[in-house]
Amino acid sequence: MSDILEVRNNLPRINHLSRGLRKWETVWAVISIQGHPLTTHSYQVVKEGRSWFPSDEQQWESLEAGHLIAIILDSHRKNPLFYAPVENPKHILDIGTGRGSWAVSDTADLFPETIVRGVDLFPPPGDWFPPNCIMEVDDILQEWTWRDPFDLIHLRHMLGSFTPDEWDIVYKHCYDNLKPGSWIEHLEMDPRISCSDNSLPPNAYTPNFSERVLDAAENWNHPLDTVRTMRSGLEKAGFVDIHEKSYRCPIGPWARDATLKEAGRLHYHHWATGMEGWAMFILTKWGLPKPWTKEEVQVLVAKARKELKDPHLHMFQHTRRVWARKPTVEEMSGIHVKQEEDGIALIKREEVR
Numbered sequence: 001m002s003d004i005l006e007v008r009n010n011l012p013r014i015n016h017l018s019r020g021l022r023k024w025e026t027v028w029a030v031i032s033i034q035g036h037p038l039t040t041h042s043y044q045v046v047k048e049g050r051s052w053f054p055s056d057e058q059q060w061e062s063l064e065a066g067h068l069i070a071i072i073l074d075s076h077r078k079n080p081l082f083y084a085p086v087e088n089p090k091h092i093l094d095i096g097t098g099r100g101s102w103a104v105s106d107t108a109d110l111f112p113e114t115i116v117r118g119v120d121l122f123p124p125p126g127d128w129f130p131p132n133c134i135m136e137v138d139d140i141l142q143e144w145t146w147r148d149p150f151d152l153i154h155l156r157h158m159l160g161s162f163t164p165d166e167w168d169i170v171y172k173h174c175y176d177n178l179k180p181g182s183w184i185e186h187l188e189m190d191p192r193i194s195c196s197d198n199s200l201p202p203n204a205y206t207p208n209f210s211e212r213v214l215d216a217a218e219n220w221n222h223p224l225d226t227v228r229t230m231r232s233g234l235e236k237a238g239f240v241d242i243h244e245k246s247y248r249c250p251i252g253p254w255a256r257d258a259t260l261k262e263a264g265r266l267h268y269h270h271w272a273t274g275m276e277g278w279a280m281f282i283l284t285k286w287g288l289p290k291p292w293t294k295e296e297v298q299v300l301v302a303k304a305r306k307e308l309k310d311p312h313l314h315m316f317q318h319t320r321r322v323w324a325r326k327p328t329v330e331e332m333s334g335i336h337v338k339q340e341e342d343g344i345a346l347i348k349r350e351e352v353r
């Protein structure tokens with residue numbers, strides 16, 4: 001963790017933002033007793049088998065690296081946390097908040113007047129949160145009971161969390177619980193490994209690792225191609241004014257550009273600390289052609305992890321941020337009138353037939 005903390009401490013823009021975490025010991029104790037350890041990893045228990053992400057120390061480290069990568073890629077911006085043009089937000093929600101870095105350490109500090117909620121299947125580590133930050137343990141697929149509508153809903157690195165039908169439910173919940181005219185923002189990475197200069201041999205282990213995990217996730221009906229489907233998912237839910245920004249995120253410090261080099265250094269940590277946990281649940285339960293043994297997973301992880309250290313291999317991941325708006329009341333009444341007109345036109349056409 002020391003490397004990652006060092007990066008956080010050296011980031012001028014977010015240095016002042018990090019404050020710490022509030023008490024969670026009671027819930028955490030229950031979780032630890034009930035949590036079912038899978039090799040060295042423990043997974044959440046609100047609904048067993050719901051998430052493929054472990055909730056253990058190693059995964060928190062990986063999540064923090066993932067958070068800092070996103071911040072670094074947009075460190076030229078005054079607000080590197082989101083692009084949605086939200087002004088004076090009162091209520092923000094971070095879905096699948098994980099370690100809570102986006103919600104707790106940064107957004108709640110940047111907007112001290114805003115109530116920032118983070119929700120996840122398991123509580124974040126640590127024992128102190130800023131007073132305007134509320135962490136909740138819940139399954140986002142269940143009925144939402146928050147009373148106040150949100151000004152911004154944020155999702156990041158949620159790939160594989162839901163089936164395609166469940167994604168429709170999540171986006172619908174978001175749409176229904178946002179104020180008219182307010183925003184949703186979603187950032188995802190493509191798990192496929194890219195390389196644009198032929199430095200990666202055809203039999204490389206890391207792309208093989210990704211493909212095996214992608215196949216297993218498909219077998220589980222929790223596809224990992226969210227980076228490709230999130231825009232159409234938002235459109236389907238009724239969001240308008242859709243924007244997007246694409247990034248290439250290097251794995252390892254091989255890029256010449258200083259920002260990408262730093263992001264790549266962290267992205268190596270993101271992978272090195274995360275990959276066994278990502279693969280262990282999914283390959284031992286859903287791996288093809290039959291579920292893998294934990295030793296098989298560990299062997300592939302070890303080979304890929306070694307490869308990730310090679311500075312001659314120029315691997316990167318496509319990353320996409322999409323932000324979209326719920327229509328305003330005026331726009332919604334326009335849509336309604338149009339739907340009614342279309343309905344009348346349809347009835348008339350049917351009457352003529």
Ligand SMILES: C[S@@+](CC[C@H](N)C(=O)[O-])C[C@H]1O[C@@H](n2cnc3c(N)ncnc32)[C@H](O)[C@@H]1O
Pocket residue numbers: 044050051053063064066067095096097098099100101102119120121122138139140141155156157158161
């Ligand atoms: C890879 S982590 C991402 C964490 C965080 N968004 C970030 O960017 O650092 C995905 C998170 O989604 C959570 N999650 C998955 N399904 C969920 C559900 N149905 N309800 C709430 N959280 C869920 C997992 O528990 C996990 O912490």
